[in-house]
Amino acid sequence: MSTLDELSAAGIASADPQLRARFNHDFFNSGASPELVLAPRSLAEAREAIQAAAASGLAVVPRGGGMSYTGGYVAAGQQRFALVDLRGLTAIDLSSADDGIVVVEAGVTWHQLWEVLKARGLRANFWGPLSGLTATVGGGLSQNAIFWGSGQTATAGDAARGFEIALPDGEILRTGVLARSAERTGVRHFGPDLTQLFVGDAGRFGVKLRIALAVMPLPQATGGLSFSFAAPEALLAAMGDIARAGLAAQQVGFDPVLANLRSRRQSLGEDFKTLTRLLRGQGSILKGLRDAAGVTLAGRGFLEGAGFTLHAMCEARSERSLRELLAEVTDIAGRHGGTGIENTIPTVMAAAPFTPLNGVIGPNGERWVPVHGLFQASRAAAAYRNYLDTLDVHREIMERLSISSAALFSAAGPGVIVIEPMFFWPDALEELHRETLEEKVMKRTKPVPANPEARDAVAALRRAVVDAWAPLDPGHLQVGRSYPFAQRLDSTQRRLFEGIAALVDPLGRSNPGALGLECPRGAP
Ligand SMILES: Cc1cc2nc3c(=O)[nH]c(=O)nc-3n(C[C@H](O)[C@H](O)[C@H](O)COP(=O)(O)OP(=O)(O)OC[C@H]3O[C@@H](n4cnc5c(N)ncnc54)[C@H](O)[C@@H]3O)c2cc1C
Structure with a gap:
């Protein structure tokens, strides 16, 4: 096993303060800076880096394109952590394409995958979120993303055929079509398949290094x-x-x-x-x-x-x-x-399915953040009403702080409607916005002072909308550290999920706090 010093000397680990500060926030949440940023360029380097960081007592927090706003890679607790920037893992293996499968490394963006498959007359069954110019396949499967292809293949997880996952101790877990051989894909159906357990896990159960996805011919x-x-x-x-x-x-x-x-x-x-x-x-x-x-x-x-x-x-x-x-x-x-x-x-x-992500701010340069729920189609209208009622309750504070809201609707599979209210408010932009916006948009966006009062009010509004929806029993993607996944488990489910977390991560090093799942008892 390499040491962190050796990884630093090899240019894989960095403690540069400026770099660390770039990774202490997403589009809505901010937290502590990582102690180290790990930027592996190969599967072997990723495995070494994860193992070395965990062995030296650091928690390991994976990050793909960073295009999220639910705190999945923003560590909230006191624990020291290393952030693993997976964007350097970019290989795409088409050797199983004739068998309907592509195997990609976690840092491949949905846009890259779409371009490569298009040249072969193919497309992934689920082929990306709207943020796919920058968002990665690893991030998409850890969020269980939706949009392109969601009419037939509801979510990214429904196109997943297998994962290769690095656990904090450096062990590699392979699932689905990758379960029995690292070199070539096999048939997934052989007793229970662990793949779905890791879909939408916000990186809590390990770092996805490779993902096998179903592919299909492009439509005519x-x-x-x-x-x-x-x-x-x-x-x-x-x-x-x-x-x-x-x-x-x-x-x-x-x-x-x-x-x-x-x-x-x-x-x-x-x-x-x-x-x-x-x-x-x-x-x-x-x-x-x-x-x-x-x-x-x-x-x-x-x-x-x-x-x-x-x-x-x-x-x-x-x-x-x-x-x-x-x-x-x-x-x-x-x-x-x-x-x-x-x-x-x-x-x-x-x-143009993957355009620059200028929608990370509002039309007048406001800050932007969405919240969403997935509803059985028969409950969607009630959910939209609940959202409007929640706005009514908070109308006064919204007006006082110039917070506005609007909603987007989409569908995920045959029976599910997604309702996605968005909030806009005047507030300073973060480094992530500046990196993401096109230069011409950045130039015409007037700087405004930080507005923590409005930001807190928006956080409360998001929570209020999620609470108002609870009686309709919605689903949520992008759980991160924002949606009440763990709180809504019954005691049997909680015991099982905490047991899984303890098995893959006995020392509590794997993105602790994501999914709201506690670290095992006795973990440091
Ligand atoms: C403008 C805009 C449009 C968007 N449109 C959509 C949309 O249409 N549909 C949709 O579903 N979402 C959408 N999103 C939300 C978000 O971009 C997606 O969910 C996307 O999948 C995030 O991918 P990422 O690579 O940026 O992940 P990140 O933001 O880097 O990470 C997200 C989570 O996944 C974990 N993670 C990342 N990589 C790995 C890995 N390799 N192994 C284990 N865990 C990992 C992180 O720890 C974190 O918990 C949008 C966001 C923006 C800003």
């Missing part, structure tokens, strides 16, 4: 439709019916506040320019998209006054099947009182 035909609804119940009922029938590869909906915010965004104007440029490129997929969807590039502002809007993206193996899907979607939307509007949003999104 794609198209999108947009509709406007007068009331949220109608929009959510239409989304539920479209989801249940499996008609859309992705659905996204905006409440009127979000629709107005989006149309005010400079970046939307830029999206149009990007799309026009892409369409002029006459690439066959994009040309097909333009012809099939009958794209009309509506100007900015077309969403203003459109009420609740739904944007459905469909995919099929032929133009004929696509037309049938689009007709069914139109039929369902019509039955719920939806009227067709320009399909610019789904067209822009599908043409």
